[in-house]
Amino acid sequence: MHIPDAFIPLPQAAVYWLIAIIFIALALKWARNELNEEKMPLIAVLAAGIFAIQAFNLPVGMGTSGHLVGGALAAIVLGSPYAAVFILTIVLIIQGVIFGDGGITTMGANVINMGVIGGFVGYYSFKGIKKAIGNCYVSAGIAAWLACLIPALACAVEMFIAGTFPLVPGIVAMGTYHALIGIIEGIITAGAIYLIHTTRPDLMSLEAGGAAA
Amino acid sequence: MIDNKTFMIAGIIIAILIGVVAVFLASGxxxxxxxxxxxxxxxxxxxxxxxxxxxxxxxxxxxxxxxxPLPDYSMEGAGKIGDIIALIIGVLITFALILGVTWAITSKASKS
Structure with missing residues (x-):
């Protein structure tokens, strides 16, 4: 759901950038307080992995493909929605500037959708669902599904405001495709958390790690 | 439990593998x-x-x-090899940039 430059007029793109910058500043503050040398391997591997999985477009049928976003994964593993904002911002900068995936003017909107909305939805739905059902991996899977679907719906609304998509057909199509893409996102997120938890349980945030133990 | 260096190298290798597989299997x-x-x-x-x-x-x-410079994760005229190189470049730049940014902001914090 990387929005290209063509999809948002400049004045609106500027507004999204302003909002994104506020969250990027908060994410940098989080990183300064929470990250240390011990967490650097994890955050670096997560970022590289998220870049790679975002390049992998999986077929979901209906003439459409989708790739994982990774916002929920980052937020759950590092125990903060700001981890998703931090990592996704870096990934989106590289994708936009070097690979032309996602626009430059629309990068603010992309940071908001995938980093901010994806991170916050992923993190807080994970916490809530885990409280209700207990299983860390199932909770992470459902949270990741939501963290794929809800940013897509936000994106559809932004496209409506931009005058690019009509509201209802945009929401129906974006929702349908990303509900499917989200299933893959959920499975991979649960699998990745299992993998990190098995190899380096000490690196996981307490909430995710403790629940699985 | 594996140490930091092994974890990072394994992580980069997994990321590159995912990227290389993507070049051949990703949906168009x-x-x-x-x-x-x-x-x-x-x-x-x-x-x-x-x-x-x-x-x-x-x-x-x-x-x-x-x-x-590398639109759509590919190098113009370089085919699949170009795609693979582009993805490896992407994985390594992502890895280096996030380490650099994290190092810069955390070391500044330790000084103040």
């Missing part, structure tokens, strides 16, 4: 946003196939244009 169909653009332009039904050579961005009103 447009993503959810582009597909939606085709749907709302009437070039695609919700569940139907996407147009082979459609321009999803034709619908956009934005005016800004930017030419990326």
């Amino acid at each position: 169909d447009p993503d959810g946003l582009e597909s939606t653009a085709f749907v709302v332009q009437g070039e695609k039904t919700l569940t139907g196939a996407s147009p082979e050579d459609g321009d999803a961005e034709a619908i956009g009103l934005g005016t800004f244009e930017y030419d990326a």
